[in-house]
Amino acid sequence: MNQTSDKKRGGKFWAWFWMILGILYFFLPLVATFLFSLRAKLGVLSFTAYQHVFNDSNFIYNFSYSVLWGVLTIIVGVLIFVPTAYLIRLKLPKFRLPVEFITMLPFVIPAIVYVFSLVRTFSQPPLLIVNSPALLVAGYVILSMPYMYSAIDTGLRAIDVQTLTEAGQSLGAGWGTILFKIILPNIRTAILSGAFLSFAIVIGELILAQYLVKPAFAPYMTYLIQQKAYEPAAMAIISFALTWAAMGIIQFIGRGSEQGQIAGGH
Amino acid sequence: MTHLALSKISKDFGGTTVVQDFNLDVKKGEFVSFLGPSGCGKTTTLRMIAGFEMPTAGQIVMDDVDITNQPPNQRNVGMIFQAYALFPNMTVTQNIGFGLQIRRESRAVIKQRTDEMLALINLEKHADKYPYQLSGGQQQRVSLARALAVRPQVLLLDEPLSALDAKIRVSLRSEIRAIQKTLGITAIFVTHDQEEALSISDRIVVMNAGEMEQVGTPFEVYNFPQTRFVANFVGSLNTANAEVTDPAKGLLSVGGVQFITASDLAARKKGEAVRVSIRPERFSFLSEHKKDNALDCVIENITFLGSVVRIQIKIGDSNFNMDTFNNPFLELPKLGSKEKVTCSKEAVLVLDE
Incomplete structure (x- = not known):
């Protein structure tokens, strides 16, 4: 009896130990960076570095472009991956595994290899688009594909796609109406998850923007690291805050949608 | 139209x-x-x-x-x-x-x-x-x-x-x-x-x-x-092996007990093995309304199903279920007792596969 309770107590101790270690591993660098970012003024803690960042027109310029690339990536990603995942679930279930494998490729192909392939392929006629922002957005769409596709696919798995489609068809709806009025609203939370993850990827992505020579947040931050001490730390905290805000928005918008999907769910 | x-x-x-x-x-x-x-x-x-x-x-x-x-x-x-x-x-x-x-x-x-x-x-x-x-x-x-x-x-x-x-x-x-x-x-x-x-x-x-x-x-x-x-598939059904004994008169032998059926046996030969089907509710205890088949049976089991009482009866060597409507004043036979049941010849079906 005593041995069992001792074992339980021991188990609890190690559970707490590993959890606290994990939290420290994650938060310590963040706290250190935050504290460092507050030391721009000698001897006092202040938000001076943050003021410098927000007053810097280059920050606004580069960050605005990153936001633009992020939004375009989300729009193009949704337009490509929602119909694809929907059709695979509905009509081509055999292709689910191969497509899932393809969507995971950005995890195994280093971004540097990918960007050199893009530059080589699209820097000569007839595909001379290496200077077009479209190539950068297309690249981001590919890089965010694992997150976007799997989020959408998970959303589709939570609803009865076939029955909802057939219900729409029996009421006279065509494919477009079914997709945009029935399927899309019911995987809203999943799309938002994928969208914010894609946004976070685009905001923090360095290699693609740097080698395709386009204004973006990450290359600017790298540049700043070489020039200044406290401002890059402030920017790192800002980018964290933005990502967490995005996650918070997902949680907020996703409230109650679990219940909303029950009727069409499996 | x-x-x-x-x-x-x-x-x-x-x-x-x-x-x-x-x-x-x-x-x-x-x-x-x-x-x-x-x-x-x-x-x-x-x-x-x-x-x-x-x-x-x-x-x-x-x-x-x-x-x-x-x-x-x-x-x-x-x-x-x-x-x-x-x-x-x-x-x-x-x-x-x-x-x-x-x-x-x-x-x-x-x-x-x-x-x-x-x-x-x-x-x-x-x-x-x-x-x-x-x-x-x-x-x-x-x-x-x-x-x-x-x-x-x-x-x-x-x-x-x-x-x-x-x-x-x-x-x-x-x-x-x-x-x-x-x-x-x-x-x-x-x-x-x-x-x-x-x-x-x-x-x-x-x-x-x-x-x-x-x-x-x-x-x-x-x-x-x-x-x-x-x-x-539709409704409950008793089935039993039978042998055609007189095709013209519609007579069958089910485990040595003679049944008469309204099913057409003209195309069948004497001695041909068939299967008979009888719905449980088509049996009733023999009273003054004797039907085509009057059969001796033994009460094997009684199951109360709410609105219906299902009685398992043994006729010759074959077991059949018999359904009767429940009412509070129903006098049910005792287990093992010998009774007489009856069913019409239309109730005895000889069906193709």
Whole structure:
């Protein structure tokens, strides 16, 4: 009896130990960076570095472009991956595994290899688009594909796609109406998850923007690291805050949608 | 006049024939049920009428228009699904009005028709609720209203009551039937529940292994099954091995006991082995109303089933079930006692496979 309770107590101790270690591993660098970012003024803690960042027109310029690339990536990603995942679930279930494998490729192909392939392929006629922002957005769409596709696919798995489609068809709806009025609203939370993850990827992505020579947040931050001490730390905290805000928005918008999907769910 | 005609419909899935040579004419306003076990092809046939599956062969004609190859959204067919299939992102009113919106009806028409439908299903108070806020029965009623709002030529119901509990199932099936009669709409209902099919239908199509076994009114299908499968599937049935002793007189020997049957034995030879089928409720204790077969039996077991009492009797070497209506003053025989039971010769069926 005593041995069992001792074992339980021991188990609890190690559970707490590993959890606290994990939290420290994650938060310590963040706290250190935050504290460092507050030391721009000698001897006092202040938000001076943050003021410098927000007053810097280059920050606004580069960050605005990153936001633009992020939004375009989300729009193009949704337009490509929602119909694809929907059709695979509905009509081509055999292709689910191969497509899932393809969507995971950005995890195994280093971004540097990918960007050199893009530059080589699209820097000569007839595909001379290496200077077009479209190539950068297309690249981001590919890089965010694992997150976007799997989020959408998970959303589709939570609803009865076939029955909802057939219900729409029996009421006279065509494919477009079914997709945009029935399927899309019911995987809203999943799309938002994928969208914010894609946004976070685009905001923090360095290699693609740097080698395709386009204004973006990450290359600017790298540049700043070489020039200044406290401002890059402030920017790192800002980018964290933005990502967490995005996650918070997902949680907020996703409230109650679990219940909303029950009727069409499996 | 035929409203919906299915001619020589067949459907193969990867070399497996699921529906074979299916022929059916449905009159306007008729309620037809497809009844059969899982995998018999009833849902596939319904889905072919809806346009969700294309027949491998055959033709589907609705009001003299060949709709065999028409996509589902161009057929004016309403469909009710087992899983309700209400759009989770829309309220009850929006769900009901969806088909009308697709048809680009005016706002006034949509409002008027959705109000009509809400009144029809008695859910006016729930108009602004979302599907997840409704019970299963209420969701299925909304599904019915949504399908009817567009005034379809045919209403298709794919096991709409299967997901509901027993009491709601019974009340909702009466409601569906009443609404169908009021609107005079043609309905095809798929079910594997024989009681459901018997209680709701004008005609029943009994299906087995992709083929039609029998088409008839519930009375015909239950009382005059044409095949052993139908007799077995629809209602309870006793079956026993028998031997033809006099084909001309319809005499059979069941375990040494003589039975007389009204089934035609003219084509059978004396001594031929057959199987007889008798429904449990066709037996009764012998009183002054002696029927064609008066049989000695031993009471083997008695089971109380609520409205019915099932008595297991042994006639010769064969065991049979006998059903009798329960009443509080019923004097049941004792276990092991010897009794006499009777049944008419029409009750003794000799059926082909």
